[in-house]
Amino acid sequence: MSRITVLRHAAASATTQAIIDRFQRLARSNDHRVAVIDGGRAVTFGQLWQLAYQYIGYRPPTRAIVPIVAQPTADTIAEALAVWLCGAIPLPIPLDVQAKSLDTLIDQAARTAHWCQPWRAHLHTAAGGRHLWVAGGEPPTNPRLGDAIGLTPGGTALITAPLHAAAIFETVIRQLLTAGTVVLQPDFTTAGWLHTATQTHADWAVLAPGQIKALLRTREQRPGRLGTATQALRRVVVPATVPLPGAGNHLADFATAADVTVTTWYHAPAYDGATTTPTDTTLTPLPGLRLRTIDPAGQPTPPGVPGLIEAASTDCTAVAHRADQPCPPASAWRSSGDIGTLTASGRLTLHRLEPAERYLSPTGQRRCAALRRTVTAHPDVVAATVHIVPDEHNRPRAQLRIWPRPGLTTPLTAATIAAHCTAHDTPVFAHHILVTATRTRDTRAGA
Known part of the structure; x- marks a missing residue:
């Protein structure tokens, strides 16, 4: 050669x-x-x-x-x-x-x-x-x-x-x-x-x-x-x-x-992410990555309390800053835009991901926002999130996660929510809706 x-x-x-x-x-x-x-x-x-x-x-x-x-x-x-x-x-x-x-x-x-x-x-x-x-x-x-x-x-x-x-x-x-x-x-x-x-x-x-x-x-x-x-x-x-x-x-x-x-593998622009297996409900941060959660005032939250995830690494990372400022160390905390809960051992539960809509066009973002407003307006819904997940062709589609109001005599179903959305001109397929029946979502984690 x-x-x-x-x-x-x-x-x-x-x-x-x-x-x-x-x-x-x-x-x-x-x-x-x-x-x-x-x-x-x-x-x-x-x-x-x-x-x-x-x-x-x-x-x-x-x-x-x-x-x-x-x-x-x-x-x-x-x-x-x-x-x-x-x-x-x-x-x-x-x-x-x-x-x-x-x-x-x-x-x-x-x-x-x-x-x-x-x-x-x-x-x-x-x-x-x-x-x-x-x-x-x-x-x-x-x-x-x-x-x-x-x-x-x-x-x-x-x-x-x-x-x-x-x-x-x-x-x-x-x-x-x-x-x-x-x-x-x-x-x-x-x-x-x-x-x-x-x-x-x-x-x-x-x-x-x-x-x-x-x-x-x-x-x-x-x-x-x-x-x-x-x-x-x-x-x-x-x-x-x-x-x-x-x-x-x-x-x-x-x-x-x-x-x-x-x-x-959950991957975010601000940090290298975390991994999990099909049988786990929490995530393990990748080696070399440190995570913490903070409240709206910027103070660290204790284990089990949702907050904004911040990340720091033990290796170099490309942190943007003004050209006339010194380069921050890799160990400096930086916001990910994600919201979650950390256990005392450092395992992560994601409650909402800020990137959920950032890979969509502005039109797609407006549709997601309208869909969220429609769903949360339902009298039996406490909170809802819109996730963007890939279909089998790697095309993005919306998936709804619903937290129903506690104490309902008639269970809230995906079909009910789908009919509600259709009636308000924001149609969504029932099989794209997941109704969470475990516990009421902590609304501090974000909508």
């Missing part, structure tokens, strides 16, 4: 430089090893490095944050590598977002803030429209987070999820840096996933709850097919930005049917 060189750019953070150095070593020592499989194409580490240099020659980055259309191909990874080589930060964006529309947002971010050790950026939607997160978190060259979510060094990860999602892009890069292979599957079908898992001998995979339910149905239609396809599979990770009420049974059934470990 051609001589491998590396660009040393003054603007590159230490984290970015570590990524470049690792890719350079892989391109030299593992140049014929397959890095990415996309469709019928297999791209080696050596070819990935050459593709990155082609992107630099074709369209060199000219700004600090560079949008990349996140198609499920090796070209997206090569373009991200090209951006790092030029000392900039890649911003994976969905196919339906025009990079030009982000110019003002990117320029504003570059003018007003400095970030500590950044290596990735992503978009999220919250009140007021689109927001830009430039983040670092656990450096991808550090194996601690990869170990926590079960990535196999040098193994094969099957990804059927959009690359613009922060957790997915991050996972792909972490797997590649272990000299592993990433299989990118653009569209999910049960037959296609089973075939790909069988052919590639994937030992790790990302699946959405709806995709898991679809695969479980194949167990009835084609007995033995699921077991054959998952012979090499050790771990399935379900990324989530919101709680997934009611999904535990399906995840547990899949774990048994495929003989794999299933882990739900």
Whole structure:
């Protein structure tokens, strides 16, 4: 192969430089090893490095944050590598977002803030429209987070999820840096996933709850097919930005049917998140992450009392601050926007996630807000939350969680709520409604 060189750019953070150095070593020592499989194409580490240099020659980055259309191909990874080589930060964006529309947002971010050790950026939607997160978190060259979510060094990860999602892009890069292979599957079908898992001998995979339910149905239609396809599979990770009420049974059934470990990974922009298993009701913060909860006055809340979650880490994280201010230490507390309860042992229960609507368009946000208002106006409802969960095609859909008024003589049902919503011009499917019958929700946790 051609001589491998590396660009040393003054603007590159230490984290970015570590990524470049690792890719350079892989391109030299593992140049014929397959890095990415996309469709019928297999791209080696050596070819990935050459593709990155082609992107630099074709369209060199000219700004600090560079949008990349996140198609499920090796070209997206090569373009991200090209951006790092030029000392900039890649911003994976969905196919339906025009990079030009982000110019003002990117320029504003570059003018007003400095970030500590950044290596990735992503978009999220919250009140007021689109927001830009430039983040670092656990450096991808550090194996601690990869170990926590079960990535196999040098193994094969099957990804059927959009690359613009922060957790997915991050996972792909972490797997590649272990000299592993990433299989990118653009569209999910049960037959296609089973075939790909069988052919590639994937030992790790990302699946959405709806995709898991679809695969479980194949167990009835084609007995033995699921077991054959998952012979090499050790771990399935379900990324989530919101709680997934009611999904535990399906995840547990899949774990048994495929003989794999299933882990739900709650990932937030402000911190690397926490994991749980289908049988657990609380979350375990990832290694190196410290969490606490605070009240509206900013004072820590005791164990068992809901509050706003703040996070601190033992490793570097990209905290945004004014350019004329000193970089805050990684141990500094920062708000996540999430609300939850911590036990005395540090395990977490999420009551509401601020990100629940930030990945939706402004129209989607208005619809969610209208749906919440309609439901909470019902005389038998104490509180309600709207969660955004992926269906089997990874498209977002709303799921309602309802807390009924105590002491009702007639139980509140999903069908009743669905009829109420339809009558108020905010229709929702009854099977997207979960009525919580355990106890009244503590309204201090937020609506």
